[in-house]
Amino acid sequence: MKKKINLFERFSNWATNATGSSAAFIIAAAVIILWAVSGPLFHYSETWQLVINTGTTIVTFLMVFLIQKSQNKDSKAIHLKLNELLASHEGTSNRMVNIEDLTEEELDHLYKFYIRLSDLAQKENDLTRTHSIDAAEENQRRKSGNRKPAKIS
Numbered sequence: 001m002k003k004k005i006n007l008f009e010r011f012s013n014w015a016t017n018a019t020g021s022s023a024a025f026i027i028a029a030a031v032i033i034l035w036a037v038s039g040p041l042f043h044y045s046e047t048w049q050l051v052i053n054t055g056t057t058i059v060t061f062l063m064v065f066l067i068q069k070s071q072n073k074d075s076k077a078i079h080l081k082l083n084e085l086l087a088s089h090e091g092t093s094n095r096m097v098n099i100e101d102l103t104e105e106e107l108d109h110l111y112k113f114y115i116r117l118s119d120l121a122q123k124e125n126d127l128t129r130t131h132s133i134d135a136a137e138e139n140q141r142r143k144s145g146n147r148k149p150a151k152i153s
Contacts, residue, residue: 016070019063031055 005013018024035052042048083097099107 012066012069015066019066 032052035048039048079098079100086092086096087094099110102110
């Protein structure tokens, strides 16, 4: 399944590792120290100040995109791992797979539902008992005697 990684992907991976290292921090700190020490030499001129301002602005601008790419990749990997756990575990609800694609309103609705499940677990004084959407719907059907799935809202 190993695929050839394109040039940007390889550079991005290298840059993420390099900029997150101790050596990168030491280099950045050394640049700042050299800049500060050179202040008297340049009489603390506007050009001297502009050099550090421009340099840090450019680095910050580029790092924002690099960090975002790295976070997107990590987030996607975590979502895939969680989806695998959900899909492979018999007692979980497959409705949670790809939940990140729901709207904010739909996520809020589910959040409220899980708050209610948490309240149920506390009332039962059994924190080890599991509750899922599917289990809750099955319990509701049994309690009401209905054969059709009940929608919990």
